[in-house]
Structure formats: structure tokens, C-alpha cells
Amino acid sequence: MTTPSLKISFRGTEFTLTVLAVLAFVVLALTTHGSVLHGDTLTAIFQFLAVPMVIGLAQMAVLGVGQMNLSVGVVTGFCAMVTAWLMVDVGLPAWLALLAGLATGAAIGLVNGLIVVLTRINGFIVTLATMTIIDGLRYGVHGTATYQGYSPGLVRLGQGSVLGVPTVFLFAVLVAIAVAVFFRHVTVGRQLLASGGNPLAARLSGVSNDRSLVLAHLLSGLLAGVAGVIVVALSGSVNATIGDDLLLPSFAAPIIGGVALAGGVISVVGTCLAALIVRLVDVAQAQYSINPDWVDLIVGAVVLGAVLITQLRGRAAT
Amino acid sequence: MTVTAEKLVKKFPGVRALDEATLRLAPGSVHALLGENGAGKSTLIKIMTGVLRPDGGRIVLADGGEAHFGGPHDAQRAGIGVVHQERNLIPAFSVAENIALPAVPQRFGFVDRAAARALAKRCLAQLKVQLDVDRPVSTLSVAQTQLVEIAKALAVDSQVLLLDEPTASLTSDEADRLFTVMRELRDQGHAIVLVSHKLDEVFAIADTVTVLRDGRSVAEAQPLADLDHDEIVNLMVGRAHAVLELARTPVDRTATPALELDGIGTADGHEDVSLAVRPGEIVGLYGLVGAGRSELARAVLGLDKITAGTVRIRGEQARIRDVGEALRRYRIGYVTENRKEEGVFLTQPISRNIAVTVWRRLARAGLVRERDENSLVATYRERLGMRLSGPAQLAGELSGGNQQKVSLAKWLAADCDILVIDEPTVGIDVRTKAAFHELIVGLAADGLAILLISSDLPEMVTLADRVLVMRDHRLVGEVDNDHDYDRTSQEVGRLLHQAR
Amino acid sequence: SRNTVHSDQSALSPGQVKVALVPGGPHPYFQPWKTALQQAKTDFKLGDVTFNETSAWNQTTQNSVLKSLAAQGFNAFGVFGVSPDTINSTFGDLRKQGFHLASLGSCPAGDTDNADFCLATDVRQAAYKAAKSAIAAMGGAGNLVHLTGNKTDSNTTRRIQGVQQAIDETGGKVKLIQTVTDIDTDLQTAQKAVADLIAAKGAQINGIVTTAYNPAVASAAAVKAAGLPVKVVAIDDDPTILGDIKDGSVTASVVQNPVGQAYIGSYALSRLAGGCAMKTSGQVIDSGSFVVTRDDVDTYDTQRQQETTQLRKDFDDKYLNCPKA
Amino acid sequence: MRRRIWADPRLGLLVVIVVLVAVFTALRPAFLDVDLTIVPIQSDLTVFVVVGLAQLAVLSLGHMNLAVGRMAAVSAFAAGWAYDKLAVPLVVGLLIGLAVGALVGAAAGWTIAATGVNSFVVTLALDFALIGLVSLLYSTFSDGVAFHVAPAGMDILRGDTFADYCAGDLCGPPIPLVVPIALVAALAVGVFFRNSRLGREILMTGSNLQAARLSGIPTSRRIIQAHTLSGLLAALAGFLLAVTNGAFSADIGGSFLLPSFLGPVLGGTLLAGGAVSVLGTVFGAALTEVIQTGLNLLQFEVEKFKIYIGIVLLVALSLDRLRQVLAERRKQEVPRVPEPVEQKEGVA
Numbered sequence A: 001m002t003t004p005s006l007k008i009s010f011r012g013t014e015f016t017l018t019v020l021a022v023l024a025f026v027v028l029a030l031t032t033h034g035s036v037l038h039g040d041t042l043t044a045i046f047q048f049l050a051v052p053m054v055i056g057l058a059q060m061a062v063l064g065v066g067q068m069n070l071s072v073g074v075v076t077g078f079c080a081m082v083t084a085w086l087m088v089d090v091g092l093p094a095w096l097a098l099l100a101g102l103a104t105g106a107a108i109g110l111v112n113g114l115i116v117v118l119t120r121i122n123g124f125i126v127t128l129a130t131m132t133i134i135d136g137l138r139y140g141v142h143g144t145a146t147y148q149g150y151s152p153g154l155v156r157l158g159q160g161s162v163l164g165v166p167t168v169f170l171f172a173v174l175v176a177i178a179v180a181v182f183f184r185h186v187t188v189g190r191q192l193l194a195s196g197g198n199p200l201a202a203r204l205s206g207v208s209n210d211r212s213l214v215l216a217h218l219l220s221g222l223l224a225g226v227a228g229v230i231v232v233a234l235s236g237s238v239n240a241t242i243g244d245d246l247l248l249p250s251f252a253a254p255i256i257g258g259v260a261l262a263g264g265v266i267s268v269v270g271t272c273l274a275a276l277i278v279r280l281v282d283v284a285q286a287q288y289s290i291n292p293d294w295v296d297l298i299v300g301a302v303v304l305g306a307v308l309i310t311q312l313r314g315r316a317a318t
Numbered sequence B: 001m002t003v004t005a006e007k008l009v010k011k012f013p014g015v016r017a018l019d020e021a022t023l024r025l026a027p028g029s030v031h032a033l034l035g036e037n038g039a040g041k042s043t044l045i046k047i048m049t050g051v052l053r054p055d056g057g058r059i060v061l062a063d064g065g066e067a068h069f070g071g072p073h074d075a076q077r078a079g080i081g082v083v084h085q086e087r088n089l090i091p092a093f094s095v096a097e098n099i100a101l102p103a104v105p106q107r108f109g110f111v112d113r114a115a116a117r118a119l120a121k122r123c124l125a126q127l128k129v130q131l132d133v134d135r136p137v138s139t140l141s142v143a144q145t146q147l148v149e150i151a152k153a154l155a156v157d158s159q160v161l162l163l164d165e166p167t168a169s170l171t172s173d174e175a176d177r178l179f180t181v182m183r184e185l186r187d188q189g190h191a192i193v194l195v196s197h198k199l200d201e202v203f204a205i206a207d208t209v210t211v212l213r214d215g216r217s218v219a220e221a222q223p224l225a226d227l228d229h230d231e232i233v234n235l236m237v238g239r240a241h242a243v244l245e246l247a248r249t250p251v252d253r254t255a256t257p258a259l260e261l262d263g264i265g266t267a268d269g270h271e272d273v274s275l276a277v278r279p280g281e282i283v284g285l286y287g288l289v290g291a292g293r294s295e296l297a298r299a300v301l302g303l304d305k306i307t308a309g310t311v312r313i314r315g316e317q318a319r320i321r322d323v324g325e326a327l328r329r330y331r332i333g334y335v336t337e338n339r340k341e342e343g344v345f346l347t348q349p350i351s352r353n354i355a356v357t358v359w360r361r362l363a364r365a366g367l368v369r370e371r372d373e374n375s376l377v378a379t380y381r382e383r384l385g386m387r388l389s390g391p392a393q394l395a396g397e398l399s400g401g402n403q404q405k406v407s408l409a410k411w412l413a414a415d416c417d418i419l420v421i422d423e424p425t426v427g428i429d430v431r432t433k434a435a436f437h438e439l440i441v442g443l444a445a446d447g448l449a450i451l452l453i454s455s456d457l458p459e460m461v462t463l464a465d466r467v468l469v470m471r472d473h474r475l476v477g478e479v480d481n482d483h484d485y486d487r488t489s490q491e492v493g494r495l496l497h498q499a500r
Numbered sequence C: 001s002r003n004t005v006h007s008d009q010s011a012l013s014p015g016q017v018k019v020a021l022v023p024g025g026p027h028p029y030f031q032p033w034k035t036a037l038q039q040a041k042t043d044f045k046l047g048d049v050t051f052n053e054t055s056a057w058n059q060t061t062q063n064s065v066l067k068s069l070a071a072q073g074f075n076a077f078g079v080f081g082v083s084p085d086t087i088n089s090t091f092g093d094l095r096k097q098g099f100h101l102a103s104l105g106s107c108p109a110g111d112t113d114n115a116d117f118c119l120a121t122d123v124r125q126a127a128y129k130a131a132k133s134a135i136a137a138m139g140g141a142g143n144l145v146h147l148t149g150n151k152t153d154s155n156t157t158r159r160i161q162g163v164q165q166a167i168d169e170t171g172g173k174v175k176l177i178q179t180v181t182d183i184d185t186d187l188q189t190a191q192k193a194v195a196d197l198i199a200a201k202g203a204q205i206n207g208i209v210t211t212a213y214n215p216a217v218a219s220a221a222a223v224k225a226a227g228l229p230v231k232v233v234a235i236d237d238d239p240t241i242l243g244d245i246k247d248g249s250v251t252a253s254v255v256q257n258p259v260g261q262a263y264i265g266s267y268a269l270s271r272l273a274g275g276c277a278m279k280t281s282g283q284v285i286d287s288g289s290f291v292v293t294r295d296d297v298d299t300y301d302t303q304r305q306q307e308t309t310q311l312r313k314d315f316d317d318k319y320l321n322c323p324k325a
Numbered sequence D: 001m002r003r004r005i006w007a008d009p010r011l012g013l014l015v016v017i018v019v020l021v022a023v024f025t026a027l028r029p030a031f032l033d034v035d036l037t038i039v040p041i042q043s044d045l046t047v048f049v050v051v052g053l054a055q056l057a058v059l060s061l062g063h064m065n066l067a068v069g070r071m072a073a074v075s076a077f078a079a080g081w082a083y084d085k086l087a088v089p090l091v092v093g094l095l096i097g098l099a100v101g102a103l104v105g106a107a108a109g110w111t112i113a114a115t116g117v118n119s120f121v122v123t124l125a126l127d128f129a130l131i132g133l134v135s136l137l138y139s140t141f142s143d144g145v146a147f148h149v150a151p152a153g154m155d156i157l158r159g160d161t162f163a164d165y166c167a168g169d170l171c172g173p174p175i176p177l178v179v180p181i182a183l184v185a186a187l188a189v190g191v192f193f194r195n196s197r198l199g200r201e202i203l204m205t206g207s208n209l210q211a212a213r214l215s216g217i218p219t220s221r222r223i224i225q226a227h228t229l230s231g232l233l234a235a236l237a238g239f240l241l242a243v244t245n246g247a248f249s250a251d252i253g254g255s256f257l258l259p260s261f262l263g264p265v266l267g268g269t270l271l272a273g274g275a276v277s278v279l280g281t282v283f284g285a286a287l288t289e290v291i292q293t294g295l296n297l298l299q300f301e302v303e304k305f306k307i308y309i310g311i312v313l314l315v316a317l318s319l320d321r322l323r324q325v326l327a328e329r330r331k332q333e334v335p336r337v338p339e340p341v342e343q344k345e346g347v348a
């Protein structure tokens, strides 16, 4: 079986982004005299890449049906808090708490999706409202205080590595592969993209757009939950501020990665590569001691630049 | 399988699209569903395929049971397949996946791509179409998407197949292949419904006919053999339809051409295209799909790049950068061929759709009054016989033909000297078509210079003073039209197919 | 302009005084305000008290919270202004309408305070102390990093100045290699910034001084996890930080006096409502800051209580002008 | 033209607003306190209506402006700088601010029109860039993060209501002086999109870019103009906020983004483009403000407060949907002229 989408395209967004990422890495390595190639630095880069990657995928899942999910950030924070609460205050074993954290994310996503379908209110607005609600719930768990000292085993696992690769990053990669397989090979995943690409055509072909919408939101919530448990395992301490800075990055990754806002076209690889590029900007800031004001300027330029380059390459190709 | 749609009623704001319409289908026959634009044909088909729910009436299946379609899926399961009037494909998906979409072959919840591709290949082969099934649909031409759409309907094993204007954008070759498949299916006992405005093809293939007029069935499942062309038209129109003789005013061939192309080459590949259209003249531009006629028009209007030659307007050399400049400075209008994508604003009221080209003229101190727009609508509603519930109705709610009228009306309103009209009557019913023809001739009589692009040869012969034939982006000859169909069509055919 | 006087400016009995404490938003720093406020209510027999942290770090929201509370009948406010640059206008409005106001925990930017008084940490001084103790822990030489909060907050500017002063006093023996701002927004951002910093410069860093909560939590955890010999000085005494001091991952924390701010602030407000006036309107009063180390982690609160008692005395003796009873 | 009033989304909003005001007043009579509730609500509303209009200006195209807040911030910086360093009068500073906002908006529009990159991406990138820029500007040109200036008239504009102006015994209503500014802006934007050629051509561009181009509309110019208008209105909102706050500071606009969408979208403006509702935007902003103030008066703890605000929003929106469904049913019964107001459903 030959799958056309597996062919490597030298014109696609993924290729451009790969070149960009490699280039950025080489420049960083050269100008810091190899500092970024140092084990600790690499570990830090990839450990903190896991969450931006997964959160980008969470946004991508709903962009696939032409929706947006403004609640991804707060859901991540809420799931992290719930997981920690279950371990610290309820005393559940870590694995059970993690599962509950994931289930919480999925449940919130399901509710988002159901509201969108039942009320026909635009998902942007629905998730704006649920974002506000979850933001409140996030503080309801433990107020402003920080959870710490839960399951040392989990934290050891979260901060550890396998063959030099941080476990959380490996986990994120597995999640990304699962998401890619879902959208490429699983029937409901394809139907979801069909709904996003042309809802009327999908409906006329017997695809339930409502089901696609609910499913996309559910997946988005679940992935936000995944990001939440990654935070719990990686950082060893969580509080209600977790997730505050995730909303804009959640959009930046898929959009730079070539995902269409209109729906129907997604790119898992592009989203992950874009997350990496944005992450490299952070790293550059620390390496060169850049004033954070400049970092924002740079991120702005990188976002626009990456998209422009892809666009221009795309245009040149046709 | 017999299916009967009995006394279906469907109400839309302002209209009863169906008013107790009945359609009886018998296995082993091709059934033509005819009617003017807006008669309710597509609505009937949408109800029979679960897309719309009727406000009255019922659908009875073979076993005498009443069907209640909650959605397209239910109709599909009941064995009813369909090709809708509008294209409905997923742009980013491959041909194979689009064809397989209504019944995705799967294993354990995973798409079985091999099976999907095999299915797609089989359906395309049935239509004798060569197409890479892995190509994304977004890269296909209009005709190709139409073919994929038909293949998709064949993919579901249905006993009843409803085809809503399937040949509108097909070449006659492609249409013939479709008819062959339709005959095969008929012979296997399928019931097939064909909606078409091309009566020739209806007579060529259909066995029985139902005619809709204003949502009512004025002929129900009559054998087509009992009727002739004129009788059908009279049924559709509701009165004796006189074929009008269009009186043409002779053109002054010595006058300065209103539009003149001299040795034009374009980025799209046109070479050395020269032509002239004089005031009062209708110059036809004929060719097969893909010959480059629309592209030439687009280049003249500044939408594509001109790389060689000169354009002269009323004798003056002109550099047109965009449609706005064409309209305002040179008084050229362009009636596009794709009304849905380029011609009308589906989500906007009809008034704005028509007034968009003349706001500059209507505006007082930059402000436009609704009253002025509405009177424009009244004018063209009358003049073009548009069926609409009011100026505030959204263009998207109109039937295809009426949308086409809106698209033309905006250029008529703009009061141009030169009109480029691209495929004006695709999907337009006979009466409207005649009215369009009358209109175009009238415009020429008023002194407009008209460049008419059409793939409808009879239309060319009816309207054009001269027919230019384009092939592979070059003009290959010119036929002076004496309105004798046989002679002109032979001439044109010769030019079209002669060896180079 | 609007001159309607809402709160009766004649002397109120304590039972008529209703105090509302309004922090900038939800933050661990303000949690002690709740209990201190209740204590004040009992001790000073206040009519009613409330603690409202719904401002969500948004000045417009805080303004409407304040007006809503006023409409509810609260007549004395202790406010941590979200935006030190604009809070004075809000104070001015409320003052005009006859309410009593204290800026608590943070003073408005600039030299004037339209509130009756400001009772807050001298943040410049506190940052100076923090940097000093970090430098001491580093042995008086080496490289220091400063992690802090929102750059558009004038407190941040003051803290940067305080740290710089301590650095300058070492005569070049300690170098400030980086000041990282804007990482107090959320914990994960702080964690990421600290991880990157340690990865890039871990070997050069001898000390980290943090003057915001999330960076403090993140630095303590990161240094502990990496097993680096870096001295971390944290801020405040949230249980997490105290735990870090006890287990040695944090060398010291500069503790402020939120309890004193809320308790004494409420006291002074009730006195003002009772007919007293500030001798100097808009007076800035330091609520004190204390360096807490492992040695005094269990006892530092005594010192704070003493200082708080002293604060009350100072109000009675130095700051307030009260009619003789 | 006959219009069915219940089919108008704005009516639904008005009903929800009235009901909420009644409920809040019953629970907390202080809701009607003139100085502490009515007047401040109007001042806040002034800012948020203009913020909503700034977003609406590009929603007309089916675009988004994620940099509304930061456009307001740079404009406020420019105005503050002019007051501080050039000591210009109030109006001149305002004009400078507006010009800067318009310019930044035009730059965004130009980038979008010239490159064809999605507006979401361009304004997202611009937002990042401006966050950094604003901060750098303030740290270079001011004493850190704000200009504390009060040009003549600013305090009056900030604090006064018409009730402060009396002719004999007759005083004006308790309406802040800034309110007419927002009203004029709303009216102007309304007329612009409803009646002006330019505004209508922008809407047509939003409705179908290709068809607009082929109808002779200079679409690139219209895109730039819509974004310019957005920047201009963002600047006005920034100025109004600076005036209400009393200082031109770096954090102006920091919380504009969500309200900018709430007003228009609650008011029935689609994200898809081609149709806008100015009156709806005013009502949408008013609804948000009423909910916020009402819940403030009810004094919830922070987490409950947020939860309730979200729930009330959802309920308000769902009620509006219910009204639409009912209106649609009636529409089926009575043949009527359909509204040019749009209802796109399902996958957006």
C-alpha cells in the first residue's frame, strides 16, 4: 500500500520548517560555542518542548474542523491541579491520578463539543465562556497555593530520560504519532477532516458533522489533559497559574506548521516543528541573555517570517 | 426498486418550492425531471435524498413502506444514490478518498486505503475516465470534479440514482460516456433520474419524463415517446413557447473597434491573439473546455499578465490593471463563468449583488441609499424575469439560473460599452435562455460591443455575428455567421479539429 | 466634577466602619490578609469586613470591584493597586466621594499617593536585603542572577534598583550576569526560564535572587533537581518556600509583612473613619521586611509580630492626628 | 420592508440585559446607585464599545485583529509622549494617537493584502512584536512604564458627567462626558458599513473576495482600509482608557483582546465576514458589563466569580439561540422577507 501523504515533499511546510529548525540550531550551536549541544541544555530544550508540542496539537485538533479552542491553556492548568490534588489531598496512587487528569481533560472537551453542537454557538465563543469557568475552577482546587512533594517516583520518571532522551519528550512524540495516525488512518479521524474541509459535502456523504465537532473538541480536551499531566510529572510543583501562557503558543504552533484555520487541513509534523522553533527562541534568550522585550519582537518576526517563507515557497511551487 | 415521492410540499421563506409535486420511479428506466430554473427540481432531489425534510407529502419505497429520512445517510442506506447540482467534494482529500467517502472501507476502525483506491479505480473505469486516484481533488479541473462526483455516486451500490444536471460542465465525449453507463445501469434494473436543461440529451437517453412547473408536477411519468420538443417546452413554460426570431441590426464594420486585441500573448500561454469587436457587434469565442478563452478574458481585464501585444479600447491603447479600472475608465464589464465562486455574493442581499458595480454612481457624499438600490432590483427583476421574494433576499437562496441573472444584472446596471460574457447560459432553462439571448441581442442593438464566450454551439450560432475559434491558446480561424446552424457548425467543427 | 459624598465624613463608630481589602488578584502573598482581616474585625470591633481578590490583575476590573464594594456600603478600603501607574486616579475618585483609603502592599508609582497612606514593603530595601544575603551566602564574590516579575510594574523597577545597589557595594566582586523579568505570570513559564538559564549558564551562576513568587518556587526546585551548588534567595513565606528553606534548597527568603499590612491597615482605616486624620496625607510607611534563614525559620514570626505592634504604636504616636476624646 | 422583530438578534440581547438588570437590582438595590454603579458602568462601556468596534472593523472582512490591545498601547504611548515631551493640547495628542493607530493598522492590512497570509497569523505576530516594542519605548522614553501627564481638559473628560453642568436649576443627565465619544464612533462605524460605498465594498470583500475583485472592487485597498479603521478605533479605545485611568501606561490594551470579540460576537456579528452589527456590538458590550458589575455586587470569591461569569455568558447565548430557533419556526409559518442577517450553522 502506498500512502501518498507519506511521500516526502520538498516544497511543503514541513520541509521549510525542518530547514529553518536545523538552521536555527546550527546558528545557536556555532554562536554559543557548542553550548546548546551540551547534554543538560539539550535535555532542557526537549523537556520543555513537550508541553508546547502537545498543546499545539490540542489546538490543531479543533482547527481541523474549523473551530478554535480558547480553553486549552486553562484546561491544562486545571487538569494539572486535579491530578496533583488527587495525589496529595485524596491520596490516590500516581497512575490513577494521571488517568483521572486525562479523563478530566477529555470530559471538559466533550462538554465543549456538546455545547457547540447543541446550541450552535460558535466554538470560539463557547470555549471563551468555558475558559472563564475553568479558570475559576482552577483556583477552586487549591486556591493560590502550590502543590509540591507528590509522588517522587512520578517526578523522577518525568524528569528522567531514556537513552539520553527526556521521557516527557518521548511521551509527547508518542502522543504526536498517535494523533497523526488518528487523522491519517482512522476512519473517524478522516471523517473529522472531511467535516472540516467541506461540511456540506461531508454531510451529503453521510458523515455526521455534529459527531466530528464533538470528537474534535473531545480530542482537544484530552490533549490539554495530556499537557497537564506532563506538567505534573516534569515540574514536581504545580499551582493554579499553570496554563496562563499557553493560549497564544497553542495557536502559533499549528498556524506556523501549516494548519488551515478554515479546517480540513492539519499537519502534525509541522505543528511539532513549529513548536520546536518557538522553543529555540526561548533558548536563544537564555543563551544570549536577551532582554525579554526583544524576545517578543523576535517571536513576532519568526512567526511572520516562517509563514511568509512557506507561503512564498508554496506560491513558487505552483 | 420503485420509489414514489407523493405530493411533496416544501416551503422556503417567500416561496413554495414544491407544491404537491409527485415523482414516480420505476426500475429499469431513465426518467427525465424537467422544469425551468426555480421549478423545484433540485429541491425535490434533496428531499428524496434526505438533505431536506418535506413540509408535506411522503416518500414511498418499493415495499410500500413510508421512508423517513433523517439525513443523507438514511437515503443512502435505502439505496438512493445522488449527484447533486453543486459540487460537493473535500478539496484536501484524494480522488480515491472522496469517492469512497459515503461508504469508507475500513478494518478495525482504520481506513482500508487499498480497498478505497480499488473502489475508486473501478468506478472511474466504469466511466472510462483516466485519473490518478491519489491526486487531491483541489488540483482537478471543473470537469474532472464533476466526473469524480459521478464516480462517487456509482460507488454506493444504489438501486435509484438521481443525477442533477450532471453534464453541465462536461464535454460531449464525457457526457456520452456517462450516458453509456446510465444505459448499462438501466438495463441492470436501476431507476435513474436525470435533471437537465439540454433537451437534446434528454431525448437521446430518457424513457419517461416528469415536468415541474412552479413546484407542481404538470406531467407525471409520461413516456417521452409521446411528447415532442415543443410539447415539453410548453409544459415547462405553461404557455405556447414561441421560438423567437432575433432580428439583428447590421454592424458597421468600418467603425473603430470598441475592443481590439493586437498580437496578444499572456503569461498563461496565449500567442499572437488578435481580434476586434465593434460597437453593436457580438463576437463569439468558441473552443473546447481548456482552450484558454476565459484566461484570455481575464488577461484583458488585468487579472492575468499580458506579455505581448497591445489592447486598444475605442482606438486608444489601453493598460488595464484591474476590473475596477476596466469598469470605470474603459467601461468594460466581465460576466464570469463560475457564478458561485466569482459571480455572486451568496451571503449578501440581491440588492447589493446588483448595485455593487454602481455604488460609485449611486453614492451621494459617499453614502448609498437603499431606495436607489431597490429600484435597480425592480428594473432588472422585470427585465430579466428574476424570481425572487424581494431585494433583501440573499443571493444564496436563489435557484442557479436566477443567480446567473443576478450576476448578469450587475453588469447591465453598470452601463458598460463593452461586455465580455463567459458561458452565460450554463444551467439555464430554455425560456430563460431565450430571454437571455434576446437580451444580449438587444444589448448589441443598443450599441454595446460584446465578446461572447460559450461552449454551446447552437447558442453561438444564434447570437454571434462572427465566431472565432480558439485552440490551445491560439485563434485558429474565424467563421462569418449567417445563422444557418448546419453550415456554421460544420465550419467551426472543421477549424476545431483540423490538423495543424 | 463629581462631588457627591457617599460616606459620612463625620466620625464613625467602629461598628459603622466597613473595611474591604482588595488585592490585585489571586496570589499566595495575599492569603494572610484574610485571617489578619478577621482578626482586625474582632479586635477593633469593625462593622463588617471583606476580602475580594476578583480583580484578576486587571486595573479596570479592580476599579469596578472597588466601586461595587462602595455601592455595597463598604467605606474603607485597603487596596493593592494592580497598576501602580494609574491607581492614584482611582484613589482620587474614591477619596473625593468620602471614602477612606490605604494603599497596602504596594504604593502608587511616582511621589504622590492619593490614598490616605501607603503601608507596604519598601521593595527596593527588601530586594537590597535579599541580594545582600545572597551575596553573603556566595561568600562575597561570584555571579548573581535576578529573577523577577512584570516589567510594567513599578515595583519591579524598584527591585532591580535594590539588587543593583547591593551589587555596586561589592565593588566588582559580584557580577549581575542577568536580570530576567516577566516570568511570574505562571509557574511553568518560570520553570522553563529557570531550566534554560541553568542549562546555559549553570556553571557560572553562584547565586540566584528571586523577587517574585513563581520564579522562587521554580528556582528552588530546579537547583535542587540539578544538584547545583547555587545559592537561592527566595521571597515571601508561603508554605512551599518555608519547606524549601527547611530542606536547604533555599538559602534564605525575604519575608514581607502582609499580616501587618492587613491588620494595621484595617486599624488605621478605622481610626481615620473615627475622625482621625493623617498628619501627612499620602504618607508612605514601610511595613518591614525580614531575612529568614534555616536558623530562624521557626522563630521569625515573633520578630514580625513585634514590628507589627510597633507599627500600630507609630500610627497612634506619629502618623495620626486624632481629636481628643 | 417588513421586519419581524423577534428575528432580530439584538432584541434577544436587549431582553437578556433587561432581565439581568432586573435580577441584579432585586438582589442588590445598589445596582441602581448613580455614582457608584450607573456612572462607572458607562465609562467602562465607552471603552469596551470602541474596543468591540475595532474588532468589528476587521470581522467585516472575516479577518481578526489579535493586536487590538497592542495597537491601543502604541497609540497611547504616542499620545502620552506628545503630551509629555511636546506639551500638546488634549485634542492634538488624541489625533497623534489616532494617526499612529491607523498607521499600525494599515501596516497590518498591507501585510495581509500583499502576502495573502491569514490575518490571524499576521496580527498574532504583530501582537508579539508590539508587546516588545511598547515595553522598549516606555523604558527608553519615559521613566519606566508610564507618562503621568494631565493635559488641560483631561481631568474634566475623565471625571465629569453632564450632571455637573447646570443651567439654573436644570442639570444634565448623569452621563460621563466620554460617552458621546463612543456614541459618535458607533454611529460613524454604523453609517460607514450600512450606507457608505467604502464600508459596503469592505463587506462585499469579506463576503466573497474573488467575486469582489471581479466586480471591480479594489480588494487589497479595502482590506488595508478595514485594518486601518481597526487600528484607528483601537487607538481611540486606548486613549479613552488612558483618560479613565489617568495615565498613559504600557499596560493599556493588555486586557482588550477578549472583550473585543465578546461585544461583536454576542451582538450577532459573524466571524465569517460579510456582515456586521454595530448596535449588536453595543448591546453585547453592555451585556458583558452588566454581568460583570452584577456579579461584583454579589461578591463571590474569585473562583466562583469566574465560574458564574462563564455560566451566565453561556446561558445568555443559549437563550439567544432559543430565540433564533423560535424565530425560524415562525418564519416557516409566515412567508416573509428574509433578513439580510446571516445565520451560519454547524461547522464554522
Ligand SMILES: Nc1ncnc2c1ncn2[C@@H]1O[C@H](COP(=O)(O)OP(=O)(O)OP(=O)(O)O)[C@@H](O)[C@H]1O
Residues within 6 Å of the ligand: B012, B013, B015, B016, B017, B035, B036, B037, B038, B039, B040, B041, B042, B043, B044, B085, B387, B396, B397, B398, B399, B400, B401, B402, B427, B429
Ligand atoms: N435554501 C433555500 N432557501 C430559500 N429558498 C430556496 C432555497 N433553496 C431553493 N429555494 C427556492 O426554491 C425554489 C426551487 O429551487 P430549486 O433549486 O429546487 O430549483 P431548480 O428547479 O433546481 O432550478 P435550477 O434549474 O435553476 O437548478 C426557487 O425559487 C429557489 O429560490
Ligand SMILES: Nc1ncnc2c1ncn2[C@@H]1O[C@H](COP(=O)(O)OP(=O)(O)OP(=O)(O)O)[C@@H](O)[C@H]1O
Residues within 6 Å of the ligand: B140, B141, B142, B287, B288, B289, B290, B291, B292, B293, B294, B295, B296, B337, B423, B455
Ligand atoms: N483537462 C483538463 N485538465 C486539467 N485542467 C484543465 C483541463 N481543462 C481545462 N483545465 C483548466 O481549467 C481552466 C479552464 O480553462 P479556460 O478557462 O482557459 O478554458 P476555456 O476555453 O475558457 O474553457 P471553459 O469553457 O471551461 O471556460 C484552465 O485553468 C485550465 O488549465
Ligand SMILES: O[C@@H]1[C@H](O)[C@H](O)CO[C@H]1O
Residues within 6 Å of the ligand: C027, C029, C105, C106, C121, C123, C155, C211, C212, C213, C235, C236, C256
Ligand atoms: O510585593 C508583592 C508580593 O511580594 C507579591 O509578589 C505580589 O506582588 C508583589 O509586588
Ligand SMILES: [Mg+2]
Residues within 6 Å of the ligand: B041, B042, B043, B085, B164, B399, B400
Ligand atoms: Mg437545480
Ligand SMILES: [Mg+2]
Residues within 6 Å of the ligand: B293, B294, B295, B337, B422
Ligand atoms: Mg472558461
